[in-house]
Amino acid sequence: MQTTFIIVILLLGFLITFQIAKASEYVAVMRGEEKSRKQNNRINAFLLLAFLILGLIGVYYCNERLGGKILYFGSLISGTPSSAASNHGVHIDRMMEITFYITGFVFFVTQIVLFWFAFKYQESDNRKAFFYPHNNKLEVIWTAIPAIALTIMVGFGLYYWFGITGSAPENAMEVEVTGSQFKWEFRYPGADGKLGKKYFRQINEGANNPLGQVWEDSTNKDDIYIPPGDPLHLVVNKPVKLVINAKDVIHDVGLSHFRLKMDAVPGTPTTMWFTPTVTTAEMKKRNGDPDFVYEISCDQMCGQGHFGMRGTIIVESQEDFDLWMASQKPKFYLAFPEKDPSLLKAKADTANKTAPLTVVTQQKK
Amino acid sequence: MSNDAHVHGQSEVITHHDVHHDEHHVHHHKETFITKYIFSQDHKTIGKQFLITGIVWAIIGGLFSVLFRLQLGFPEQTFPILETFFGRWAKGGQIQPEFYYALVTIHGTVLVFFVLTAGLSGTFANLLIPLQLGARDMASPFLNMLSYWFFFIASVIMFSSLFVHTGPASGGWTVYPPLSALHQAGQGSAIGMDLWLISMAMFIVSSLLGGLNYIATILNMRTKGMSMTRMPLTMWAILFTAILGVLSFPVLLSGAILLLFDRNLGTSFYLSDIYVQGQILPNEGGSAILFQHLFWFLGHPEVYIILLPAMGMVSEILAVNSRKPIFGYMAMVGSLFAICILAFLVWAHHMFVTGLNPFLGAFFVLLTLLIAVPSAIKVFNWLTTLWRGNIRFTPGMLFAIGFVSLFISGGLTGLFLGNSTIDLHLHDTKFVVAHFHIVMGVASMFGMHAGIYHWFPKMFGRYLNHTLGYIHFWVTMVGAYLIFWPMHYEGLAGVPRRYLDLRGWHSFNKFDDLNKMITVVSIIVFAVQLMFVFNFFYSIFKGRKVRTQNPWGANTLEWTTPINPGHGNWPGEIPEVHRWAYDYAKDGREFIPQTEPVGPNETEH
Numbered sequence: 001m002q003t004t005f006i007i008v009i010l011l012l013g014f015l016i017t018f019q020i021a022k023a024s025e026y027v028a029v030m031r032g033e034e035k036s037r038k039q040n041n042r043i044n045a046f047l048l049l050a051f052l053i054l055g056l057i058g059v060y061y062c063n064e065r066l067g068g069k070i071l072y073f074g075s076l077i078s079g080t081p082s083s084a085a086s087n088h089g090v091h092i093d094r095m096m097e098i099t100f101y102i103t104g105f106v107f108f109v110t111q112i113v114l115f116w117f118a119f120k121y122q123e124s125d126n127r128k129a130f131f132y133p134h135n136n137k138l139e140v141i142w143t144a145i146p147a148i149a150l151t152i153m154v155g156f157g158l159y160y161w162f163g164i165t166g167s168a169p170e171n172a173m174e175v176e177v178t179g180s181q182f183k184w185e186f187r188y189p190g191a192d193g194k195l196g197k198k199y200f201r202q203i204n205e206g207a208n209n210p211l212g213q214v215w216e217d218s219t220n221k222d223d224i225y226i227p228p229g230d231p232l233h234l235v236v237n238k239p240v241k242l243v244i245n246a247k248d249v250i251h252d253v254g255l256s257h258f259r260l261k262m263d264a265v266p267g268t269p270t271t272m273w274f275t276p277t278v279t280t281a282e283m284k285k286r287n288g289d290p291d292f293v294y295e296i297s298c299d300q301m302c303g304q305g306h307f308g309m310r311g312t313i314i315v316e317s318q319e320d321f322d323l324w325m326a327s328q329k330p331k332f333y334l335a336f337p338e339k340d341p342s343l344l345k346a347k348a349d350t351a352n353k354t355a356p357l358t359v360v361t362q363q364k365k
Numbered sequence: 366m367s368n369d370a371h372v373h374g375q376s377e378v379i380t381h382h383d384v385h386h387d388e389h390h391v392h393h394h395k396e397t398f399i400t401k402y403i404f405s406q407d408h409k410t411i412g413k414q415f416l417i418t419g420i421v422w423a424i425i426g427g428l429f430s431v432l433f434r435l436q437l438g439f440p441e442q443t444f445p446i447l448e449t450f451f452g453r454w455a456k457g458g459q460i461q462p463e464f465y466y467a468l469v470t471i472h473g474t475v476l477v478f479f480v481l482t483a484g485l486s487g488t489f490a491n492l493l494i495p496l497q498l499g500a501r502d503m504a505s506p507f508l509n510m511l512s513y514w515f516f517f518i519a520s521v522i523m524f525s526s527l528f529v530h531t532g533p534a535s536g537g538w539t540v541y542p543p544l545s546a547l548h549q550a551g552q553g554s555a556i557g558m559d560l561w562l563i564s565m566a567m568f569i570v571s572s573l574l575g576g577l578n579y580i581a582t583i584l585n586m587r588t589k590g591m592s593m594t595r596m597p598l599t600m601w602a603i604l605f606t607a608i609l610g611v612l613s614f615p616v617l618l619s620g621a622i623l624l625l626f627d628r629n630l631g632t633s634f635y636l637s638d639i640y641v642q643g644q645i646l647p648n649e650g651g652s653a654i655l656f657q658h659l660f661w662f663l664g665h666p667e668v669y670i671i672l673l674p675a676m677g678m679v680s681e682i683l684a685v686n687s688r689k690p691i692f693g694y695m696a697m698v699g700s701l702f703a704i705c706i707l708a709f710l711v712w713a714h715h716m717f718v719t720g721l722n723p724f725l726g727a728f729f730v731l732l733t734l735l736i737a738v739p740s741a742i743k744v745f746n747w748l749t750t751l752w753r754g755n756i757r758f759t760p761g762m763l764f765a766i767g768f769v770s771l772f773i774s775g776g777l778t779g780l781f782l783g784n785s786t787i788d789l790h791l792h793d794t795k796f797v798v799a800h801f802h803i804v805m806g807v808a809s810m811f812g813m814h815a816g817i818y819h820w821f822p823k824m825f826g827r828y829l830n831h832t833l834g835y836i837h838f839w840v841t842m843v844g845a846y847l848i849f850w851p852m853h854y855e856g857l858a859g860v861p862r863r864y865l866d867l868r869g870w871h872s873f874n875k876f877d878d879l880n881k882m883i884t885v886v887s888i889i890v891f892a893v894q895l896m897f898v899f900n901f902f903y904s905i906f907k908g909r910k911v912r913t914q915n916p917w918g919a920n921t922l923e924w925t926t927p928i929n930p931g932h933g934n935w936p937g938e939i940p941e942v943h944r945w946a947y948d949y950a951k952d953g954r955e956f957i958p959q960t961e962p963v964g965p966n967e968t969e970h
Contacts, residue, residue, distance in 0.1 A: 003444065003446045010892050014892070014895075014896055014899075017833070017836060017896065018833070018896075018899070020832065021830050021832035021833040021836070021900075022830065024832040025830060025831075025832070025909060037757075040758070040831070040835070041756075041757060041758050044758035044763060044835065045756075045758060047839065048758075048763075048766065051842065051843070055846065058846070058850075059850070062850060062851050062854070066851060066854040066879065067854070069854065069858055069875050069876065070854050070857035070858045071857065071858055071859060073857075088789075089790075091786070092786055092787060092789055092790050095784065095786045095787055096781065096787050096790070099780055099781050099784065099787060102780075103777040103778070103780055103781070106773075106777060107773065107774065107777050110744060110748065110773050111770060111773060111774075113748050114747075114748055114751070114766065114769055114770055114773070115766075115770070117748060117751040117752055117754075118751060118756060118758075118766055121687070121751060121752065121753060121754045121755065121756050122756050122758070123755050123756055123757050123758075124755065127755050128755065128950060128953070129687065129688040129689045129753065129754045129755040129949060129950035129955075130689065130752075130753035130754070130950060131689070131690065131949070131950045131951045131952075132689065132690070132692060132749070132752075132753065133690040133691075133692065133693075133694065133947065134692060134693045134694065134695070134696070135692075135693075138693075138745075138749070139693055139696050139742070142741060142742060142745040143738060143741075143742055145741075146737055146738050146741040146742075147738055150734045150735065150737055150738065153734060153780060153784060154730060154731055154734050154784075156786075157730055157734075157784040157785065157786045157787070158727050158730060158731075158786075160786040161723065161726065161727065161730070161785050161786045162723065162727070164786065164789065165723035165726075166723075180640070181550065181641070181642075200638040200639065200640050200645065201645055203640045203645060205643070212640070247639070247640045247641070248543065248547070248550060248639055248640060248641035248642075249541075249542075249543045249544040249547065249550050249641070250541055250543065250544065250653055252718065252793065254793070254859070254861060256790070256858070256859025256872055257859075257872070259789060259790040260789050260790070261718045261789055261790070261792050261793070262718055262720065263718050263719045263720060265653050265654060265719065265720060266543055266636075266637060266638050266639050266653060267636075267637030267638035267639070267649075267651065267652070267653065268637075268652065268653070268654065268720060270719075270720035271720075291871060292871070293871050295870060295871060295872050297859070297861050297864075297870065297872075297873075298861070299718075299792065299793040299794070299861045300541070300793060301466075301536060301537040301539075301541070301544065301863050302544060303466075303536075303544060303550055303551040304462040304463045304466060304535075304551055304552070304553075305462065306462075306466075306863060306864070307462070307861075307863070307864040307865050307866055307867075307869075308866075308869055310869060310870065
C-alpha cells in the first residue's frame with residue numbers, strides 16, 4: 001500500500017514537472033527565445049554559485065556529523081594521537097593525514113575557482129570572450145607543482161610501505177590464519193615455535209583435522225588449533241607475523257583498528273606482520289565502550305555469507321596470554337586422544353598407521 | 366585523404382532536410398525499414414542504436430542499485446512488493462544475500478561495460494567521427510554494424526542470465542576465481558557465471574570491431590585540410606580510447622576463456638589447493654592471482670576507456686559554450702596521450718593486498734600517482750578555458766561543468782587509494798566505492814549526458830526540453846554529492862564494501878542514518894533519470910524543432926551538415942578544413958567555422 005502510494009506520488013510529481021516544462025517552452029517562444037534563454041542563463045549561473053556555497057557548508061556539516069565516527073587518525077598540528085592500535089597503523093594514519101592536507105587544499109582551491117569562474121563569466125552583453133589559446137609558462141607551472149606534491153606523497157608513502165612490508169622482527173610470534181566460507185580458524189605453533197606442515201588433501205573434518213595438518217611432521221604435534229568463533233589472542237607490544245591461507249576461495253584478513261589488510265589466497269600463503277600496541281581492555285576504557293572488540297572482517301567478496309565472515313581478536317598482556325595458552329591443548333591430542341599423555345599413561349607409538357602417507361608438503365615460506 | 370571512394374559515394378547524397386518523408390524518390394537504391402533502422406550501416410543510426418541500448422541497460426542497472434540500496438538503507442524492514450516481483454529472491458520482502466550479490470554484480474558489469482563503454486564510446490564515436498572529420502561514413506560500415514549486433518547478442522545473453530534458476534553471476538563485477546570458478550562455492554557460480562563469461566566474450570568482439578574501425582577512420586579518412594592537430598579534442602579522446610580498448614580487451618578475453626576452461630573442462634589455470642564444501646578438489650598448481658593480473662590489465666585501462674571520451678566531449682562543450690578556445694590544445698592532447706600510456710602501467714594498484722611483491726608494488730605506486738600530473742593539467746586547462754569566457758549555460762554545458770567538479774573530487778581521493786600505504790587501510794572499503802563512483806561512474810555519466818544534450822539536435826533534428834534538462838542536472842548533481850561524499854566517511858571507518866548488513870559488526874554498525882539518507886537520495890536521483898529518459902524519447906518525436914544549421918554557434922564540421930543529414934552526411938562535396946576547431950572570439954568574431962579559409966591578415970593558430 002505504502003509502496004503504491006509512493007509510486008503514485010512520484011508519477012504525479014513527474015506529470016506536473018513535465019507540464020510545467022512543456023509550458024515553459026511555449027512561454028519562451030512567446031516571450032522571445034533569446035530573452036528567456038538569457039534569463040535561464042542568469043538563474044543557472046546563480047545556482048552554480050549557490051551550489052558552491054551550500055556545498056562548502058555541506059562539506060563542513062558532513063565532517064562535523066560523521067568525523068567522530070571514523071577511526072580518528074590523529075593530527076600533526078594539534079598533536080592528538082591517532083586511534084590506530086598498531087605500530088604500522090600510526091604510520092598509515094600519518095600518511096593519510098599528509099594526503100588529506102595536500103588534496104584538501106587542492107580540492108577547495110579548484111572547486112572554488114571552477115564555480116566562481118562559471119558564475120563570474122556568465123554570458124553578458126557587455127563582455128566579449130577573451131581569445132586565449134595557450135600560455136606555455138602557465139602549462140609548465142601547473143605541470144611542475146603537482147609533480148612536486150606527488151613526489152612528497154610518493155616519498156613518504158614508499159618509506160612507510162617498505163617499513164610495513166619489510167621482514168618481521170626476529171622476536172615476532174607466528175600465528176596462522178585460515179579463511180574459508182565463512183569463518184576464520186587460527187593455529188599457534190606451540191612450544192617449538194614452528195608451524196607444522198599441512199597439505200590440503202589431508203583435510204578431514206571428521207577426523208579432527210580441519211586444516212590438513214600432516215601428522216608425520218613432528219613440529220605439528222604441539223600446534224594449537226583455535227576453532228571458528230573463538231578469538232585470536234595476541235600479546236600487546238609483541239610483534240606478530242600472520243601466515244595467511246584460504247581453503248576455498250579468496251578471502252581477506254581486514255583489521256581496521258590496526259589499519260591492515262591482506263588477502264587469503266588458496267594455494268598461495270601470504271604474510272603480514274605488525275605490533276599491536278593497545279590491549280582490548282585499554283581500548284574499552286579509551287573509547288568508553290565496554291563492548292569494544294577488535295574485529296577481523298573479510299574484505300574480499302567470498303560468497304553469500306561474505307558480510308558475516310567475522311572473527312575477533314583479544315590483545316592482552318604476556319601474563320594473560322600465557323595463562324590462556326596454558327589452557328589450550330594441541331590439536332594432535334584431540335585427533336589422537338590415545339596419544340595424549342595427560343589422558344593415557346600408556347604410549348602408543350604404532351599410531352602412525354592411522355595417519356595417511358603424504359607425498360608433498362606445502363608450507364611455502 | 367580521399368574518403369569519397371570508400372563509401373557509397375555521391376550517388377546517395379540527398380538534399381532534403383527531413384529524411385523521413387522523401388527517402389524514396391531521391392535514393393538510387395531503395396532503403397527498407399530494415400536496412401535503414403535495424404541492420405543499418407549508417408554510422409549515425411548505429412550510434413543511436415548503441416545509445417538506446419545503453420539507455421535500456423542504464424535503467425536496468427540503475428533499478429538494481431535502487432533495490433540493493435533499499436537493503437542497505439533499511440536492513441530491518443520488509444518490502445512485500447519485492448516478494449511479489451522477485452519471489453524467493455526476496456523471501457518475506459527481504460532481499461536475500463544471493464540476490465543482493467547478484468544485483469551488485471550485474472549493476473557493476475552492466476554500468477561499466479554496457480552503459481559506459483558501449484553506450485558512451487559506441488554512441489559518440491560512431492556519431493561524431495565521420496561528422497567531425499568530414500567523412501561520409503566509417504572506414505568499414507559493415508564491421509560497424511557487426512559491432513553493434515555483437516553488442517546486442519552480448520546484451521541478450523546477459524539479460525537471459527537474469528532469468529536462469531540459479532540466478533546471474535554474483536561474485537562481484539570483477540568475478541575473481543576461485544569463487545567464480547567453483548560451482549560449489551555458491552549459486553552465483555552456476556550457469557549464470559558461464560552466461561556472464563560468454564556475454565563478455567561477445568562484448569569484447571563488439572568492442573574490438575568498433576575500436577579497429579574508429580582507429581582506421583580517424584587515421585585515414587579525415588577530410589582535406591583536417592590534419593591531426595586540427596581535429597577537435599573529442600576525436601583525440603576517441604582515438605586514444607579505441608587504442609586502449611584494442612590493446613587491452615583481448616587480455617580480458619583470454620582471462621575469461623581460461624576461466625571458462627577451469628569451470629567446465631577441469632583445467633587448473635586459477636585453481637590450486639582447494640577444499641570446498643567438504644570436497645577436496647584435484648586441481649593443483651594454478652594461481653588465483655593470475656586472473657586478477659589478466660582482469661586488471663584490461664580493468665584499469667577500462668576506467669580510462671570510460672573516462673577519456675567524456676573528457677573529450679567535455680573539452681569541446683566547454684569551449685563552445687564559453688565562446689573561447691580550449692586552453693592549451695597541445696597540452697590537452699599530450700595529457701590524453703600520457704594518460705593512455707600510464708593506463709597500461711598501473712593495473713596492479715588494484716592488487717596491493719594480494720601478496721604482491723612489495724618492491725613491485727612500489728613501482729605501481731609511483732606510476733599510479735603519476736597519472737595525477739596529466740589529470741591536473743587537464744583540470745587547470747578546463748578552468749582556464751572558463752576564465753574570461755562568455756558562458757552560456759545550456760544543459761550540456763552544466764553537465765560539462767559538473768563533470769569537472771566531480772573529476773576533481775574523485776581524482777583527489779584516488780591519491781589516497783593509489784598510495785599502497787593508505788590502501789592497506791582503505792582497500793575494498795566504502796571509500797573505494799565512493800571514489801570510483803564519483804570519478805568514473807558519475808563523472809563519465811555526466812560527460813555522457815553533456816554529450817547527449819549537446820548533440821541531440823544533430824541526432825534527431827530536435828532539442829531536448831531544456832527545463833527538464835535543468836531539473837535533471839541540478840537534482841543529479843546535488844544527489845551525486847549527497848550519495849557519494851559522505852560514503853567516504855564510512856570507508857574511513859573501515860566499513861567493507863559488499864556488506865549488505867552491518868548489524869552484526871561492532872566496529873561498523875554506526876551509520877544507520879547515513880545509509881537511510883543515501884538510499885532516499887538515490888531513489889530520487891533514479892526517478893529523475895527516468896524523467897530524463899522520458900524527455901529523451903518524447904523529444905525525439907515531439908521536441909522543439911531545430912531551425913538553424915548551427916544551433917550552438919560551433920566551429921566543428923558536424924554543424925555544416927543539413928539539420929537532418931542523410932547517409933553520406935553532406936549533400937554535394939565534403940567540406941574542406943582550413944583551421945583548427947577552436948577559433949572562438951578570435952579577431953573580434955564570435956566564432957569562425959573550420960571550413961572558413963584563413964584570411965590574409967589573420968595569423969593561423
